[in-house]
Amino acid sequence: MIGISTPEYVFIRASIISIRAIAPLSILYCGFCIIHPPHSIFSKVVLAWAAIESAFYFLLYLPRKRFLQRPARHPELLSYEDRQELFQRACKTIPNPEYYLSKWFLGAPLEEIKRENVKDFFRWAFLNTGDFDISDNEELEGYTDGVERLLGRKIEPGRGKAKCLRLTVDEVGMMHRPFVWYMIVGVVDTLTAAYLRYNSFTLYRTPMRHWLGVFPFRNCSLFTRRISPAPNISYWYRPHTSKTRLPILFIHGISIGLYSYAQFLAEITKEDALEADDGQTGIIALEIMPISFRLTQPTLDKAETCRQINAILKAHGWNKVVLATHSYGSVISTHLLQTPSTAPKLGPILLIDPVTFLLHLPDVAYNFTARKPRQANEHQLYYFASKDMMVAHTLSRHFFWSQNILWKEDIKSRDVTVSLGGRDLIVDTETVGRYLAGVDLKYEGVSWKGADWVGQGLDVLWFPTCDHAQAFERKAERKRLVDVVRAYSRGRDVEDLP
Incomplete structure (x- = not known):
């Protein structure tokens, strides 16, 4: 892992920009060569590389990216009793409830994290799903009440603009590699x-x-x-x-x-x-x-x-x-x-x-x-x-x-x-x-x-x-x-x- 100095910042940013530029430049060069075919050996070598990079992007990366977005196969759901025990253990080891809530909601303002937002988070965290089911509401209300006790305040009813991090439900975020x-x-x-x-x-x-x-x-x-x-x-x-x-x-x-x-x-x-x-x-x-x-x-x-x-x-x-x-x-x-x-x-x-x-x-x-x-x-x-x-x-x-x-x-x-x-x-x-x-x-x-x-x-x-x-x-x-x-x-x- 590199450090945090200015030269290291310049180096890593330049490296990333250079690597990410390879695919789009390759695609542009292939398009240019269709109009103006290369004649020199060097140009033909560059075209061969650009063609490989372009094919790699369109024929491998994009199809594979779509394939890898398939939903997760979550493990068997814990029993209700085990979920309650896990929640209590977690609550005992949260040193800063305000920070805990804010970070799980991607740094959103606390006033935008309302009761329905919190239930969305616990629906993923303890029930392994992002789908609404009315039968889960009583359990989710219990988790939300528990967070209120940690915060020492009430959470506003309704739904705010905050979006929570739901690792195994959200889209798989990835970037192309040449x-x-x-x-x-x-x-x-x-x-x-x-x-x-x-x-x-x-x-x-x-x-x-x-x-x-x-x-x-x-x-x-x-x-x-x-x-x-x-x-x-x-x-x-x-x-x-x-x-x-x-x-x-x-x-x-x-x-x-x-x-x-x-x-x-x-x-x-x-x-x-x-x-x-x-x-x-x-x-x-x-x-x-x-x-x-x-x-x-x-x-x-x-x-x-x-x-x-x-x-x-x-x-x-x-x-x-x-x-x-x-x-x-x-x-x-x-x-x-x-x-x-x-x-x-x-x-x-x-x-x-x-x-x-x-x-x-x-x-x-x-x-x-x-x-x-x-x-x-x-x-x-x-x-x-x-x-x-x-x-x-x-x-x-x-x-x-x-x-x-x-x-x-x-x-x-x-x-x-x-x-x-x-x-x-x-x-x-x-x-x-x-x-x-x-x-x-x-x-x-x-x-x-x-x-x-x-x-x-x-x-x-x-x-x-x-x-x-x-x-x-x-x-x-x-x-x-x-x-x-x-x-x-x-x-x-x-x-x-x-």
Whole structure:
């Protein structure tokens, strides 16, 4: 993640404008060449590229965009009792009710958020629908009364002009990526694959019949005979030979695959030199293609994701692992914790920049999908991540907050470390940190940020100057994460952990 300086702002804005200009300029050039056919070799080469970009836009992007607007298939509705319990838990962890309401309504003036507007929001949030049904009115009135108690005031009757954010009901917001962008992604993927192979990782690809289902096509898949036992999930594998340590399962976030994490994974392996007599620590690093800036099949649902990950662990005989995840990977970790077949296989857990704690608050959904970017890092997130075709579809049609939310109670019997950045542009890390530390959510002190890492129970690592994902980019912070994973693998504390 880039910073917020003026040069970085100029760079990222120029990059985005240049990339977005490719398709319209290509279409115009093709039209011009119909009238004035090119004669020079250079002009013909440019025309060939422009024709590819134009075809890519009209024949792939536009039809696929329409296809991906299909309604979400929501999970089974929670029972009435479970919905009431979830609502009460959420109400107890809303530090600023006015802010909560305003942000879920996209920053609308509070006087425009009236009773019917609030019921629209809860119709989506708790009933998984945007459709009116008179039989739901009594329950929705109860939720609205609950918000009034939080606000300490009445909400005006009727309907105002405010529109709420309804992630899995609203239109999937995406922006076109030119053909050349995907070629860049392919080059980065190939270089990442070479780096991982150099560091003793082996790719377990999906069956070759799926090769054409991922674009850009993956060159690395052509150079391995190893086939993943999970038909939709490829992964990089380092054998586990240690007799005393636990292997590691890593799940990445929204990125060009494992590119942002390759150095982190390599540094875990380099620490093995200190324990050569015991063998090496095994690592499985999953590849989640729908959040890797590719054109591919939609993301798997919760049950199928857990089933396929369990198949991978079974294939390698891993009955207990250290789980490390970043950002969106915390969603999958939540699903693994909730699934009886996988939960017992999870040992200690490291959650880096998790998005699942206090997910009922508006920050993650608003900041990732609805915020109008202003600073350089916000523009980078908005265009290159939020508006990517498959990332947008994953968040708008497969991201169900009530299914993805993780409470402290869900991990109270486990050893868990949560890493938070003080300048995170997606997560309200101040509130999440206070929640995890067990202090009042309105508490303004900083004492909880300096707590020592213990390695037992719930630990919070606070990186005050890190933005989202920047802990992987900085040597000192990355080393602390590596130390935590290694300590969990060894099953004992790290005495020299800063």
